[in-house]
Amino acid sequence: MGSNGDTAWQELAAAKRGAILNSIPVKWRLDKIPTVDEQRNVTGAYIEQFLLPKEVEITKADAVGIVEKAASGAWSAVEIAEAFCHRASLSHQLVNCLHETFFDAALADAKELDDWFAEHGKPKGPLHGLPVSLKDQFHVKGVDTTMGYVGWIDTFQGQKGDPRSKTFESEMVRELRQLGAVLYCKTAVPHTLMCGETVNNIIEYTWNPKNRHLSCGGSSGGEGALIALGGSPGGFGTDIGGSIRIPSAFNGLFGLRPTSGRLPYEGMANSMDGQNSVLSVVGPLASSAGGVKLLTKAILSAEPWLHDPLVAEIPWRGDLEVKTKDLIASSKLSVGFLDHDGAVAPHPPLKRALGLLRDAVARSGNQVFDWQPPASSHPTINELVSKTxxxxxxxxxxxxxxxxxxxxxxxxxxxxxxxPQADAASIAATNRGLRACRKAYLDYWNGTAADVFVAPCAPFPAARPGRFDYIGYSSFVNGLDLPSVVVPVTTVEKGVDVVDASYQPVSELDKKIQSDYDPEIYDGAPVSLQIIGRRYQEEKLLAIAEWLEGELNKELLTS
Incomplete structure (x- = not known):
């Protein structure tokens, strides 16, 4: 592309970047953005200095708390929406996490909810008044969906003049509105969506708000960063190789990668649409396990299987949730722990987190053991996933x-x-290989007593920019199509999580990734793990996640 073409895309990207900033009301704009050396962590008290006390109170509540306040009439939908629009505006200025804002439409929707409440004396639905953020794959009427591509600006998925750009909405957007949610922004993604960092030519790079030396993850990275900053109580991302779990883990959040066909994907933009060997799935991220459960349960109450042909008719199963709680209470839960996948070792903070979680489960009287699937299983699964x-x-x-x-x-x-493009024979061979891997892994699982197993989401607490060199800890879950919930465990402590000089790398890649760990750079970063269950057992996983959240919080209070 010559210089004229270069100038054209750069001008278009710069105009869009400016439009996002200009959509933020002047009264909410920051005079100065601190350097990372001046302020590494811009969450919590740092961002809250720019908010009114009532806005802090509202935006510090989790999704469950917000819905309770809205349903009781203690907080109006308008005041909740305005508080989160303000905090989201601050969030974007600090880390570049938004692609689109539609605050005026959100406040108008919130006003309608308040009018409904005044007339009927009850909430409109289970998400009444809850602000929900959306990854920039969701179509919202009158709002751009760029998915990080400059060539998609002012189009419908790259098609100029397509009337759907003004009117079309994804199925889950329709359901969220029906459930009483307030939609107000769309969050940043890497162009292509196929990246563990969030980077594109429109908003450039999205930083980890808890440690701005590091990446916020990808591809639902804008979601992760926004929720970590309190600019959203919860939202939805997608995952084909780790794109919900990686941002959840890197930003210290809870996130659900459901089994394919559990939640509706109908009407969303995507890369490689029509590749069905390993499906991208949609799922929630939130600041609490209860928030993730609330969003999941609410969407299922809308009967998405009636509107998305790929969704299985499986309503929320409260009995499975109760059985899981009884299993835990009777000390009969069995949890496996994957400490090393045979290809790359986790960094020292993740090894400590695995020990902390193992201790929390054992301390309750429940069972723990080493998860040791056949040595070749993870490399084989990940190789097949990458082919798709x-x-x-x-x-x-x-x-x-x-x-x-x-x-x-x-x-x-x-x-x-x-x-070269794959031919039908090679696609069929990949599908047979995936099926064989799933059967072999199932056979291994059936030979254990495990209800679930725990693993890192990545070998690092969060990636350093340009150094996300191994995705195997997340993508094997996609290859097996298993549900997974991310649970924050701790944060990096530079005086504790020191370099393990005795570790012997198993490969050159392992050696490279271990050399990326620097306790000074990583200090303060969130450290999270994923709990992985059998297919379609999301209720069980979320019950375990809520329990572990409580156990870890108790440990913090007594330490």
Whole structure:
């Protein structure tokens, strides 16, 4: 692309970047953004200095607390919406986490909810008055969906003049409105969506708000950063290789990667649409396990299987939730722990987190053991998953980059180099391989007493920019199509989580990733783990996550 083309995409990107900032009311704009050396962590007390006391009270509540206040009439939907619009505006200025704001529409919707409450004396639905943020794959009427592509600005998925850009909404958007949620912003993603960091040519780089030396993760990275900053109590992302779990883990949040077909994906934008060997799934992220459960349960109450042909008719099963709580209470829960996947070792803080969680389970009288699937299983699964991502030889994403002539970020360059497209025979072989892996893993599981098992989401607490070099701890879950919930465990302590000089790397990749760990740089970063269950057992996982949240909080109070 020549210089004129370069100038065209750069001007378009700069105009969009400016429009996002200009959509923030002047009264909410910050005079100065501190450098990372001046302020590493911009969450909590730092961002709250710019808010009114009532706004702090509202935005510090989790999703469950907000819905309770709205349902009782203690807080109006308008005052809740305005508080989160304000905090989201501050969040974006601090870490570049938003792609779209539609605050005026949100406040108008909130006013309608207040009018409903005044007339009927009850909430409109289970999410009445709850602000919900959305990853920029969801279509919202009158709002751009760029998915990080400059060539998608002012289009419908790259198509200029398509009337759907003004009117079309994704199925889950319709359901969220029906349930009483207030939609107010869409969050940043890496272009292509296939990256463990959030970077594109529109908003550039989204930083981890709890440690701005580090990445917020990807591809639902804007969601993770916004919720960590308190700019949203909960929202929805998607996951085809870890894109819900990685941002949840990096930002110290709870997040659910459900089994495919549990929650509705109908009508959303996507990369590689039509690749069905390993499906992208949609799921919630929130500041509490209860918030994730609330969002999941609410969507299922809308009967999404009536509107999305790929959703299984499985309503929320309260009996499974109760049985799980009884299992825990009777000390009959069995939890496996994966300490090393055979390819790359977790960094020292993650090893400590595995020990802390193992101790929490054992202390309750429940059972713990080492999770040791066949040595070749994870590498084989991950190799097959990576093949599905390049069935089309990168044609889909290259087409979208070509719309503007923009370059793609170096973090994803190697994945989308032009290569031959897969033929039917090779796709069938990959599908057979995945089926064989799933059967072998199931057989291993059936040979244990495990209800669930625990593993890192990545080998690092959060990636350093440009150094997300291993996705195997998250993508194997997608290959097996298992549900997974992220649970925050601790934070990096530089005086405790020191480099393990005795560790012997098992490969050059392992050696490289271990060398990236620097306790000084990582100090204060969240450290999280994922709990993985059998297919369609989301209720069980969320009950365990809520229990562990309580156990870890008790440990913090007594330590």
């Amino acid at each position: 991502w390049i069935y089309d030889g990168g044609a889909d994403v290259r087409q979208d980059f070509a719309r503007s002539g923009e370059p793609w970020a170096p973090q994803i360059l190697d994945v989308w180099q032009e290569r």
